[in-house]
Amino acid sequence: xxxxxxxxxxxxxxxxxxxxxxxxxxxxxxxxxxxxxxxxxxxxxxxxxxxxxxxxxxxxxxxxxxxxxxxxxxxxxxxxxxxxxxxxxxxxxxxxxxxxxxxxxxxxxxxxxxxxxxxxxxxxxxxxxxxxxxxxxxxxxxxxxxxxxxxxxxxxxxxxxxxxxxxxxxxxxxxxxxxxxxxxxxxxxxxxxxxxxxxxxxxxxxxxxxxxxxxxxxxxxxxxxxxxxxxxxxxxxxxxxxxxxxxxxxxxxxxxxxxxxxxxxxxxxxxxxxxxxxxxxxxxxxxxxxxxxxxxxxxxxxxxxxxxxxxxxxxxxxxxxxxxxxxxxxxxxxxxxxxxxxxxxxxxxxxxxxxxxxxxxxxxxxxxxxxxxxxxxxxxxxxxxxxxxxxxxxxxxxxxxxxxxxxxxxxxxxxxxxxxxxxxxxxxxxxxxxxxxxxxxxxxxxxxxxxxxxxxxxxxxxxxxxxxxxxxxxxxxxxxxxxx
Numbered sequence: 001x002x003x004x005x006x007x008x009x010x011x012x013x014x015x016x017x018x019x020x021x022x023x024x025x026x027x028x029x030x031x032x033x034x035x036x037x038x039x040x041x042x043x044x045x046x047x048x049x050x051x052x053x054x055x056x057x058x059x060x061x062x063x064x065x066x067x068x069x070x071x072x073x074x075x076x077x078x079x080x081x082x083x084x085x086x087x088x089x090x091x092x093x094x095x096x097x098x099x100x101x102x103x104x105x106x107x108x109x110x111x112x113x114x115x116x117x118x119x120x121x122x123x124x125x126x127x128x129x130x131x132x133x134x135x136x137x138x139x140x141x142x143x144x145x146x147x148x149x150x151x152x153x154x155x156x157x158x159x160x161x162x163x164x165x166x167x168x169x170x171x172x173x174x175x176x177x178x179x180x181x182x183x184x185x186x187x188x189x190x191x192x193x194x195x196x197x198x199x200x201x202x203x204x205x206x207x208x209x210x211x212x213x214x215x216x217x218x219x220x221x222x223x224x225x226x227x228x229x230x231x232x233x234x235x236x237x238x239x240x241x242x243x244x245x246x247x248x249x250x251x252x253x254x255x256x257x258x259x260x261x262x263x264x265x266x267x268x269x270x271x272x273x274x275x276x277x278x279x280x281x282x283x284x285x286x287x288x289x290x291x292x293x294x295x296x297x298x299x300x301x302x303x304x305x306x307x308x309x310x311x312x313x314x315x316x317x318x319x320x321x322x323x324x325x326x327x328x329x330x331x332x333x334x335x336x337x338x339x340x341x342x343x344x345x346x347x348x349x350x351x352x353x354x355x356x357x358x359x360x361x362x363x364x365x366x367x368x369x370x371x372x373x374x375x376x377x378x379x380x381x382x383x384x385x386x387x388x389x390x391x392x393x394x395x396x397x398x399x400x401x402x403x404x405x406x407x408x409x410x411x412x413x414x415x416x417x418x419x420x421x422x423x424x425x426x427x428x429x430x431x432x433x434x435x436x437x438x439x440x441x442x443x444x445x446x447x448x449x450x451x452x453x454x455x456x457x458x459x460x461x462x463x464x465x466x467x468x469x470x471x472x473x474x475x476x477x478x479x480x481x482x483x484x
Contacts, residue, residue, distance in 0.1 A: 130249050136239045146250050147216025148208035152200035158257035164207040165264030165271040169392050171215035174207040190475040197482035211246045212238050212399045220395035233319030240407040244274045263287035265471040267404045280424040289430040289471045292442045294408040303401050306334035310394050319395050331394045332365035332385030339384045344434035344467035352377040420450050427457040437468040
């Protein structure tokens with residue numbers, strides 16, 4: 001009878017997996033209707049939707065490989081952890097070290113690296129945990145878990161890997177293999193895939209969630225193994241160099257011996273630059289988009305106002321807010337201000353002008369009604385603030401924005417020239433004509449400084465009114481530039 005039962009379960013697996021695929025397709029349609037059409041970082045899943053769909057998927061599927069699938073049903077960062085009995089399969093936030101969990105991760109990772117896709121679904125979010133990470137500002141952090149996704153196949157030499165580094169509130173889902181032409185399915189979707197700049201028929205493309213974030217990697221919402229509680233503000237100060245060093249551990253684990261390319265924009269561009277400086281022998285080409293060697297004083301000022309908006313909210317509670325709670329108003333206001341720095345005057349005038357809002361469904365973070373008629377640009381900012389609150393952790397925002405501010409590629413070297421002289425790879429610097437946060441002139445100057453110390457650097461400028469966000473919108477220009 002046991003043999004017959006096992007056979008019966010095996011025969012049902014294709015039916016279960018097919019039903020699960022239908023459920024995921026329905027989920028994607030729901031998410032696609034709800035997502036914002038103005039910013040490409042759109043992998044935002046509301047708390048109710050994420051939890052409900054996760055439960056539905058687990059009810060429908062009893063196969064462990066499906067149970068481990070995370071990329072479409074990861075709940076927002078501040079939700080409670082899964083129960084201990086489910087943690088191995090469900091929670092990317094737990095920092096677990098159980099033997100069973102480590103074994104499952106190793107098996108799934110090996111299947112992806114060798115080019116044999118999961119039988120359950122495409123684009124799974126995987127995790128890798130290592131023991132300890134020394135930190136640039138002193139001390140250490142451990143254990144450290146990094147969430148990541150991969151596309152394509154790593155070759156036998158281990159030298160065809162491309163690392164994609166995401167922006168401040170981004171995640172691992174840079175590409176969606178099931179919906180490769182959907183601009184809203186993944187944040188760099190048009191640039192990744194067969195025949196595209198990051199060609200998955202040639203390259204093994206990797207995108208990991210940064211250290212300090214809340215989309216599966218160790219960060220403030222994670223459990224501190226010393227206390228059994230969330231780190232909160234007890235999480236150590238981290239830097240871009242720490243983030244890159246953690247990524248290096250992941251790549252070594254995956255068998256990557258050399259990066260054909262590392263590419264990213266904004267804080268992702270800082271990571272790409274740091275890779276070229278810290279690991280020159282491992283990088284053949286670095287693509288630094290809308291980023292410089294260090295932020296300007298004005299950019300630092302905006303970042304600090306954003307953080308103060310969060311910390312001034314009484315619900316922040318010194319970072320000790322409960323899962324699912326926190327400084328909703330403060331985080332929304334921080335995002336509103338950030339969104340202004342991501343735009344340009346030109347772009348905002350074209351899109352909004354002084355038009356009054358036709359839709360006023362999103363309340364202001366303060367909860368107070370508008371004085372008179374609401375402008376369209378106000379509704380846009382309210383919506384952006386509310387959207388981030390649904391998908392991101394406030395403490396992670398504090399830590400990552402601070403890491404962005406602290407970044408100075410010359411730190412630890414005698415001069416900026418000494419740091420840039422370490423770059424052995426080709427370096428492509430991409431500026432944006434209307435970028436307010438990382439002015440194009442400063443990106444161009446950085447390229448010239450690399451050339452001045454003997455580096456192989458080139459500069460291309462996107463002609464766009466979309467400001468800093470142009471690298472998430474100007475798909476044709478980005479494709480042309482990356483194909484050079």
